[in-house]
Amino acid sequence: MTELSKGGHRHLLSIAELGADGIEEILEVSDAFVEVGRRSIPKVPSLRGRTVVTLFAEQSTRTRLSFETAAKRLSADVLSFSVDTSSVKKGESLRDTVETVAAMGVDAFVVRHTSAGAPAAVARWVDASVVNAGDGWHEHPTQALLDCYTIRQVLAERAGRALEDTGVECFVGLRVAIVGDVRHSRVARSLVLALGALGAEVTLVAPGSLLPPSLEGWPLSKVSYDLDAVLPHVDVCYLLRLQSERGAGAFLPSVREYSAWYGLTSRRAALLGDDALVMHPGPMNRGIEIADDVAALPRSLVLRQVSNGVAVRMAVLFMLLGQGQVGTGGSGPGLLPTLGTVVGG
Template identity: 60%
Template sequence: MKHLRSIDELGLDGLNKLLQLTDHMAEINQRPVPKVPALRGRTVASLFFEDSTRTRLSFETAAKRLSADTMTFNVSTSSVNKGESLRDTVATITDMGVDAFVVRHKSVGIPWQISAWTTASIINAGDGAHQHPTQALVDCYTIREATHAQNFAGMKVTIVGDIKHSRVARSNIQAFSMLGAKVTLVAPPTLLPPDISHWPVDVSHDLDEVLAESDVLYMLRLQSERMAQGHVPTLREYSEQYGLTQKRVMGLRSNAIVMHPGPMNRGVEMQIDPSDVKNSLIHRQVANGVSVRMAVLFELLGSGSNLGGQA
């Protein structure tokens, strides 16, 4: 595996392989000294053109636990502000000797464009509304951890919110479906792409209708600018229709799990404190983020050397 850019490219075998590898990484993270020398001498550059807390910090932590060197590119203090092009920026960092770029960009397709300009591996940490494959890996791993299910056959996953602008949704729909889950999207038609008849999903505009059927309720973040763009009349109205309220939590099955990729918009899609939700996996999602990203880095950059030993 050279790059991780989309779930599609990864495929079911790649997905399963990374999930298995994540188990090893989770074990390492349980150790008193959670660090191994697997990627000693390797350099991972973070290229984040968009803000991030979780993804960026978990990648950096993952790289360090595998003993890779990290390089952090800060757009606001870089020569990008002097007008340096993306291609020149990538070429410059490549010249310094890096083995992988972890890239987040507001524009769709940047990870693929960059792959043509560097010999390093590319990990897509989010490109526009297109793909966020490591988030999907995190979510699949987290569901597996909670349900002990090797595959998701028969599992009903409901994804609620701004599907149209969500890279998390696009990656997760592919990953959940690949593993056998039945995915239902719940959103007003304005927050769904115009034509999804070819996606392996059911669609509903009524959250209460599908709530009791769901094994997994996956809430997406609603950005406040969607109101200005006329996708929803008001956040209050959206919240009423599609937000997770105390009442809706009561309507969930007793073993149903609740997830959110973060960052949460409290009071919008989450009208309830997640700590008040019995089966919320939101903290597990964050915790597993490090293990999953260790697995990805090891798969792309490791030479098959063993994961044992101490750094």
């Protein structure tokens, strides 16, 4: 395996460690995988013989299927592991379980866990690469990456430019409102860090009780309690799911009241500028944070986020398993292939 160049990471645990260059690199590699996804045979042999385990200790539909699709389209073998149906139920510790699976010869773990830091712990226990697929309230880096990818894709289409000609400078000054249950949202944390690193102006909109106890270190331009006042001035309205399973209900007088103040109803959607985009990481609570008819508007990118998710996760797995790292921003001398050997070889 290649020696790690400066700034590269063997794992993808957080957006925080990736930085703007690392994000840009992943978005660029994702372009190539979007092309693969458009083919009649959307599969490449890049990771033949590699094994990817999805280890999910929390429910998930799209993230798990998205990672598994991504790994399969790279020709990797995928082992799917649910804590609910495993020996963890017999009392085996997470560490023993992970080490057991690793002993079978695994190249990457995709880990989702209810506890923040679980993927980082797994990364310390095993030699394989680890991808954080969501840990507690901490981070969900691939979601933020696919959201950034989707925004860049739409901005490029609107400007009539090719994607590869659209760098991350399109994020500079972009006004993004992240609305809803920020407190319990790992998506919000990752997205704020990613957008902040890329130069976007991020506004959080939430009732005080659903904001995190501290916003220290969050690259925000503003925090607001008034969605109606914010909506006319944003380019992207990003709605978060009200996380009832993490007790979000206890922070609110009632879900109906939340919906009345912070839900994107069709009346509120009309306040948005003509070009403003509506995004949601899913799963959507229709009628709570987003109205049925708003989710169906052309400006709503929810399904596009999902399809881009596969390409972005392919890029992450390809970079981690193919070259052993992500997040170099392509800056390391000696890291990248030479013109002569690649083209002539």
